[in-house]
Amino acid sequence: MKPINISSKSVRQTAFMAKNLAAEVLETRLSKNAVVIGLQGDLGAGKTTFVKAFIRGLGVRKKVISPTFIVMRNFPIRGLRTRVYHIDAYRLGSKALGKLGLRSIVGDPNNIVVIEWADRVKNILPRDAVVVDIKHGIKHNERHFAFNRR
Secondary structure, rough: OEEEEEEEOOOHHHHHHHHHHHHHHHHHHOOOEEEEEEEEEEOOOOOHHHHHHHHHHOOOOOOOOOOOOEEEEEOOOOOOEEEEEEOOOOOHHHHHHHHHHHHHHHHOOOOEEEEOOHHHHHHHHHOOOOEEEEEEEEOOOOOEEEEEEE
């Protein structure tokens, strides 16, 4: 996958982009493993904003709250993929995520896994994970997104 760079000038544009990615993921055929999306960027870059819109785009209607203190939340979804996991790796290392059963979660092709602070656990991300690097722009709500494979 060639890197894809997209800029967003508002929270609304960021949400639109995340929902479009969710729609694409839902249309992809099942493979051997879960779809894994790793988000990385500075504090306040928009990782949680992106994840909330992404999960909404998967059809989840429950309120999506960042799992900062509980580390992982999951929601049922409809279709070929049946569950989305939202993980916040800010306070964790790879070992801790391993103990939470990440390997079996990622090994299930029916799952979608979104990891905030993925750069902190990059050594356990699958090779086909999509990594989204988010950077602040010059203006207040401007963000730059770089989508790439690990």
